[in-house]
Amino acid sequence: MKFRGGYNITLQGRPSKKVKILPEPEALYLPLESKRFDFTSIYVEEGQKVDTGDVLAVDPGNYDVPLLSPRAGTVRLSSTEGHIVLEDISTVDDVPDYDKDSIPHIARQMGASGEMRHKLLALGAWQFFRDAYTNELPDPMGTPQAVIVSTLSLDPFTARGDVQFKNRLLQFTRGLEYLQSMLEYQPIYLVIPKSRTKFHDKVKDQIRGYAWVKLIEVPLEYTRTNFNILARNLGLKRADGPIWGVKAGGVLAVDRALTHTKTSLVRIVSIGGPGVKTPEHVKVMAGYPIARIREQYAREGQMRLINGGFFTGRMLGEDEIGLGVEIAGITIIPEHTEREFLGWLRPGFDRSSYSNAFLSTLRGKFAEKFTTTLRGEPRACVSCNFCEEVCPAGIMPHLIHKYLYSDMIEEADAARVDLCVECGLCSFVCPSKIELREEFIGAKVFIEEEKAEAEAQRIKQEEAVQKEQERRKESSEENLY
Amino acid sequence: MKFLLNIFEKKIKPNFEEGGKLKVLKPLYEAIENFAFSPAARTIQAPHGRDALDVKRYMTMVIIGLLPCTIAAFYFYGLRLLPMIIVSYAAGGAVEVLFACIRKEEIQEGFLVTGLIFPLVLPPTLPLWMVAVGVMFGVFVGKELFGGTGRNVFNPAIVGRVFLALAYPTAMTTWVATGKGLFGNMFKYVNAPPAAQAVEAAKKLGEVATETANASQAWYSDIIVDGVTSATPLGGADVSAVDMFFGNVSGSLGESSALMIIAGGVFLLMTRVSNWRTVVSILGSAAVMSFALNKSNPDEYMPALNSLLAGGLLFGAFFMATDPVSGPITNAGKYGYGILIGSLAILIRNFSAFPEGVMFAILLGNIVAPILDEIVFSIRFRRLRNEG
Numbered sequence A: 001m002k003f004r005g006g007y008n009i010t011l012q013g014r015p016s017k018k019v020k021i022l023p024e025p026e027a028l029y030l031p032l033e034s035k036r037f038d039f040t041s042i043y044v045e046e047g048q049k050v051d052t053g054d055v056l057a058v059d060p061g062n063y064d065v066p067l068l069s070p071r072a073g074t075v076r077l078s079s080t081e082g083h084i085v086l087e088d089i090s091t092v093d094d095v096p097d098y099d100k101d102s103i104p105h106i107a108r109q110m111g112a113s114g115e116m117r118h119k120l121l122a123l124g125a126w127q128f129f130r131d132a133y134t135n136e137l138p139d140p141m142g143t144p145q146a147v148i149v150s151t152l153s154l155d156p157f158t159a160r161g162d163v164q165f166k167n168r169l170l171q172f173t174r175g176l177e178y179l180q181s182m183l184e185y186q187p188i189y190l191v192i193p194k195s196r197t198k199f200h201d202k203v204k205d206q207i208r209g210y211a212w213v214k215l216i217e218v219p220l221e222y223t224r225t226n227f228n229i230l231a232r233n234l235g236l237k238r239a240d241g242p243i244w245g246v247k248a249g250g251v252l253a254v255d256r257a258l259t260h261t262k263t264s265l266v267r268i269v270s271i272g273g274p275g276v277k278t279p280e281h282v283k284v285m286a287g288y289p290i291a292r293i294r295e296q297y298a299r300e301g302q303m304r305l306i307n308g309g310f311f312t313g314r315m316l317g318e319d320e321i322g323l324g325v326e327i328a329g330i331t332i333i334p335e336h337t338e339r340e341f342l343g344w345l346r347p348g349f350d351r352s353s354y355s356n357a358f359l360s361t362l363r364g365k366f367a368e369k370f371t372t373t374l375r376g377e378p379r380a381c382v383s384c385n386f387c388e389e390v391c392p393a394g395i396m397p398h399l400i401h402k403y404l405y406s407d408m409i410e411e412a413d414a415a416r417v418d419l420c421v422e423c424g425l426c427s428f429v430c431p432s433k434i435e436l437r438e439e440f441i442g443a444k445v446f447i448e449e450e451k452a453e454a455e456a457q458r459i460k461q462e463e464a465v466q467k468e469q470e471r472r473k474e475s476s477e478e479n480l481y
Numbered sequence B: 001m002k003f004l005l006n007i008f009e010k011k012i013k014p015n016f017e018e019g020g021k022l023k024v025l026k027p028l029y030e031a032i033e034n035f036a037f038s039p040a041a042r043t044i045q046a047p048h049g050r051d052a053l054d055v056k057r058y059m060t061m062v063i064i065g066l067l068p069c070t071i072a073a074f075y076f077y078g079l080r081l082l083p084m085i086i087v088s089y090a091a092g093g094a095v096e097v098l099f100a101c102i103r104k105e106e107i108q109e110g111f112l113v114t115g116l117i118f119p120l121v122l123p124p125t126l127p128l129w130m131v132a133v134g135v136m137f138g139v140f141v142g143k144e145l146f147g148g149t150g151r152n153v154f155n156p157a158i159v160g161r162v163f164l165a166l167a168y169p170t171a172m173t174t175w176v177a178t179g180k181g182l183f184g185n186m187f188k189y190v191n192a193p194p195a196a197q198a199v200e201a202a203k204k205l206g207e208v209a210t211e212t213a214n215a216s217q218a219w220y221s222d223i224i225v226d227g228v229t230s231a232t233p234l235g236g237a238d239v240s241a242v243d244m245f246f247g248n249v250s251g252s253l254g255e256s257s258a259l260m261i262i263a264g265g266v267f268l269l270m271t272r273v274s275n276w277r278t279v280v281s282i283l284g285s286a287a288v289m290s291f292a293l294n295k296s297n298p299d300e301y302m303p304a305l306n307s308l309l310a311g312g313l314l315f316g317a318f319f320m321a322t323d324p325v326s327g328p329i330t331n332a333g334k335y336g337y338g339i340l341i342g343s344l345a346i347l348i349r350n351f352s353a354f355p356e357g358v359m360f361a362i363l364l365g366n367i368v369a370p371i372l373d374e375i376v377f378s379i380r381f382r383r384l385r386n387e388g
Ligand code: SF4
Pocket: A387, A390, A391, A392, A393, A394, A395, A397, A419, A420, A421, A422, A423, A424, A425, A426, A427, A436, A437, A440
């Protein structure tokens, strides 16, 4: 497989393989919104007692994906805005709360596969799936053209696949079997790193027997494992139907749901970055108070907590109190406070760069202590072409930037801004500190809306023309008489 | 340095803020503050940290790359380079600051490079006022008219140089012999050769100026010397390739020593600040072209190696054509650009009245660069159309 662009940084504070169980909190704060979901239909009432696995709310815009209660407790709806709060929580064993009679007609029609899919949705395993191209939740009852399973996360730092299924290889392969049984003949691509560790040899041995699993070995370089990039490299076209992308954790959730009829409410999440005291993995559920994590893991001083990795994660704001349902990793980076004297003149032994303009070039790889400094001032593009060199999507960020800068939206569309996978590498390397990624995200949304509007206009016009024709026809028929 | 930073932020800054007395000069203040202390700006969006390289560092690398040939220039032509550099920075910088203040934009670091490159492509004894006029013209016409660094079509140093070559052809073709020995001309101040001085003097009003000049010359007669007019290899002088390689040859200040240019240029290539594609294709195509000419008529055209080492070809290839802003941005475009410049430079040299063709070739290359890019873009678009 031939990849374009890509680049690795070595961020200090790589999470160890250790998985720690965090102490039980007094209360859980479940945010009603996450990157993909918006749980607007609330199923519970103020003061209601719920059990582990009960449905608290669903997202009507996303096939009624449920927000499940990670613990038993008492519901508070109004105490914290935008959150469902669970108080007096206790660990009651994960009771399978799955009602076979609730299977909707459409799933029933699909037979065994439909039942399985419904189970995944109801037990919260479906949330782990995303469409490789749109990044949205795929239709659980739809037919994908392929499934891509990735065991890697290369954005520093998100939970490592090998940590997630280290001791659960059997469950993992069983999960793959379930996936296969839901499909007809569509291939499952399993993405593993191109490195020769014992563990990966073991995985390979396990998989060898499955003719329907196609192994893809990728170099360990950011963003080789982006589902969108993988799909494009595999020659899968967007127009040929959805492509399901799922990570190791998702496959394990599938197994848990279908073998034990159990929910997967406790996730393995990484906590890493230069601002972390002991970088490691933790077992944690949605709603866990962020303040507790900050207390236990963040170093002294101003620290930024990021939901996700360094390149694509989102800053956890002051108003966010509990972890969202989609969390995969927390990265903590010191805020930039120190202004260096004559910083640009320093030999730069301690700072790596995509260019070789610092002495660190002579040093080889080392873990760098990044802070949130922009490391420069915004400038006009100096045409260094670095952004194009690192872009995994094969587009020309500098050109699209120039188009957007002069409001040439159509040209930006022709330059395929829609292919941008939002990996952030271009913004990272740009010496002129241009917020390319952010610009492109905005442009993509704008263009999509424009197109949708144009489409709506077109349909409206067509209807009007049709009506007009009918009217004419009628009147001409009238005239005949 | 906390103390100094405090003074900057608390005492000086308010004067330049909204409502301060010196608000107009805000860009200048910001440039100085961020020059002394790395900027305070934080990321607000992903990616949450950024690469260490910024435009300041980028331009600093170019300056470091220019140091070897600057030092060589001091060795061969003496102290006169110093006032030339100062004048170039002062005059060019003034234009840059003026426009930044008018536009209310930041001062762009690009002129730090222009200010140094410009004197290096001039004849060693060019009058200082011409240096000033040239650099101001270059920065104004070559850069500011297009909207500043990043939007300029031409390399400002080349615009200035070409302007001077057209406006003052005599002064721009007055060459002096290089210094020799352990220190060369390093501690001497080499004035224009007497013949050229006479031309200059005639232009000036009255005899007074020359007399004072003569008087002062008497004072420091062992430091201030008159240059000896000398021909460049392109002007017909018979110079061996070895001399040209080490730099024992008349020419523009920074262009003498091929060795030093290559040393600085290769450093720049290694830092990835300049792109090898441009350099390789310029030198390659120039070599092929001059080899062919030399084979066709060895008496008329110099050997390929001499042709590569003579004049500003190496300097132009390593430091001027690689200016990313005025060249093509695409890698494919860079090959075309290089080939065009390399072969044009040799053709202009041999078949026109201008023996020094590189500058014109790069200027032409600058014009063609956006077209080359457009071609590459349209090919890429076609390929991208069916993706995803
Ligand atoms: S954010 Fe988009 S444009 Fe930038 S490097 Fe990634 S894919 Fe390319």
